[in-house]
Amino acid sequence: MDSQDWRPTIAAAQAGDRRALDELVAGWLPLVYNIVGRALNGHADVDDVVQETMLRAVHNLGSLRDPDSFRSWLVAIAMRQIRDRARRTSPDRLEEGATQAADFAELTVLRLQLEGQRREVAEAVRWLDDEDRHLLSLWWLEVAGELTRRELAAAVGITRQHAAVRVQRMKERLETARGIVRALDGACPDLRELTVRWNGRPDSVWRKRLARHIRGCCYCGDTRESVVPAERLLVGIALVPLPVGFTLSLAFGGKTAAAAAATASAGWSAKALSALTKPAVAMTAGATIVAGGAYVVSQPPAAPPSQAAVTPTAAVTPGPPSPAAPPAPTPSPSSSPSATKKRDLYGTVVDAVDRAPDPDARPAALPRRPEAGITSTGGPKAVMQHRGDSVTLTGQGYVLVRWQISPASRPGALVMPAWTGLKGRLFHVASGGWRRMDDPLTGAPNGYVTGMGGPDIGYAVLPDGTQQMWQNEYFYVDGSVTLTQNERGADYGLTVFPSSWEAVDKDVNTGPPQGALRYGLVRDTGTDAAPVPQYVTRATPADPATVPQRSRV
Structure with a gap:
């Protein structure tokens, strides 16, 4: 331009x-x-x-x-x-x-659909100090062809020669940050142990700590592919759209x-x-x-978003604690989804924070809804393990969303998936899989393999006010909706299956097998008071991760 x-x-x-x-x-x-x-x-x-x-x-x-x-x-x-x-x-x-605020590095990756080393450069930006990030905002546009070096220097208020020195030093720190991003995407056991107490947010203390580890680690320092200079990766990249x-x-x-x-x-x-x-x-x-x-x-x-976006309507009790904290109190009847009276139900959120039933409590009867069949763009089994992965569900029937959280790989703040572009109705009907994700020893004898984590490897932390997920979460679709994986701070995967009333009923009513902890939980009331999942909107934002990551407003 x-x-x-x-x-x-x-x-x-x-x-x-x-x-x-x-x-x-x-x-x-x-x-x-x-x-x-x-x-x-x-x-x-x-x-x-x-x-x-x-x-x-x-x-x-x-x-x-x-x-x-x-x-x-x-x-x-x-x-x-x-x-x-x-x-x-x-x-x-x-x-x-x-x-x-929304993370601009994340918006860059999602909106420009960056992959590989281009994604790595965008994510490395969040590890830079303010001064370097200010300069990079101009240099990025210079190599993308949007600014000249003369304009960069004038904007910073220095000579072109001084600008060249400043840019070179910033690029060196950017390469260090790229190494951190690359290492965190790897599977180094020593790095995993080092980051047990890291909250997932980049800062200068952890940048120095991780950079020091990488310099002395044969595993993290062993680059399996040639590292392309950042300027070659950024040439011609478009502006992030508004x-x-x-x-x-x-x-x-x-x-x-x-x-x-x-x-x-x-x-x-x-x-x-x-x-x-x-x-x-x-x-x-x-x-x-x-x-x-x-x-x-x-x-x-x-x-609070407009009516077309997420609009919570129910009273909210405090969100579920981390595994180290005492359990949240049971919501009062007035804040439960079934007791909530509301208008314009569909496209809104019923977000009373649930507490799991007693392990010996039998679940309520599961209402039966009409089933004409569900078509999934991901086929009979859509596996979503990366940011931006999505599946669109169309028809009338039940859907299973199965959670797999791996804090052993990367603990931190979990960014919930988003339901967008809702046309018709969407209910949360039941939780199954015999366990909640915050149960200890979830998934394997050595513990915390698919759950929220533990003190030995760190925790995956939910946003405040979020209902705790079970291994299997069931929904009812009557229309169409898109589910998008927004993983950012902690590693998790979603597997999405079209299901049936019989499969849901069997899951939530089958007694716990050996090693499982709980029966299922039924939230579907059979009426229009059935809860709508959190993080749902009728809108179709360019970036689904911008659907408000909260249930308390």
Whole structure:
């Protein structure tokens, strides 16, 4: 994207052409979003920094004397806003936002469908310090052909020679981070022992600790394939598309057009400023402006989603504890799915946190629902072991989702799978497999092979408020829905089978065999009060991992 190609549009926008201004903002917003998103790694402040950057660019566009320098001018504004935000933000606020926001490295992998060493580079970004990540956000775009080295240096405020030195040092640290990502994807037993107490979130302490291990480990340091330099991997990679529903309002803080014009730079017309006070319209991921509105895109904050997305409706008791904590109290009848009265059931969540029944308690009778058969895009047995794997289920009948968690491979925070694009109805009907995933000694005599983990190897940790899964989770589909694997912090796999009422009933009512711990659990009431699974939406987000990973709102 060259500023020279945009010279007529820039000139028209400076003269007050609203259509040109719309086109200019829409055309350059993806570049700003990628710079800020990668520099802050998807921190919760990304939307604010992007908005402030575009607002300042629009406000000061009349003062730009050379349209050919528009790109470097815009990038410099973005980097200045990133630096200003870092100075204003306390360390506690940084940490809080980092845990709440979507991981930009993860969005890069999913939205650009990166694999192999390209995925490795994207994931290595999260191990860099802020200063290196800010520089990488520009260098990534340089090697992808979106920026020049002159523009990179100008944005950072240094000479081209100094920029070359800074980039080289950043690349060396990036290669160290790539080695960490590669090692964590491996099966080194010493590394597994080292990361027992790691919470799955990259930080400088663990970066140094893991890098030190890799340097002295024959297993982790033995690269089985040639490592391609990062710049060769990033050449030609497209910009990460804007999130669907990302909305950026460029209104001047509620000022009237006349008041805004009074504070604008000379040459910026009241007609162009008046466009900024119009209602915002949503843009698609392709960044298309809808004619007649103002601008652009801002992902909604962590507020309850709209009715089309996940909307919890039931009272929630505290989420299930880690295996080392005492069990959560039994939910009161008023918060149980069967006791909840609600409107617009389908596409909403009933999320009372369950507690497993007594091992000797017989399950309730399982209501029988109509079965016309289920078609699965994954065939009779879909195995989903990697981020982004998905299966679409269509028809009327029962489906089994079987969990396999392997904290021995990689403990950490578990990101739940998401049900998206729901058309029709979806119930959670029963839990089986004779065990919950937080039961000790799940799966094998040596313990913790397919469960949530233990002190010897670490834990897989659920988001707060999540219902604890059983080995077999059964659902009823009447319509169509897509299930996506969103594994990120901990290793887990899902196997999805079309099933039947008879198979579900046999699972939940068969007494525990030797070594199993519990009978099944029936949640289906046979009515429209049956619970809908957590993390379900009728929407079809470009990235299913953005479905809110919570049940408490």
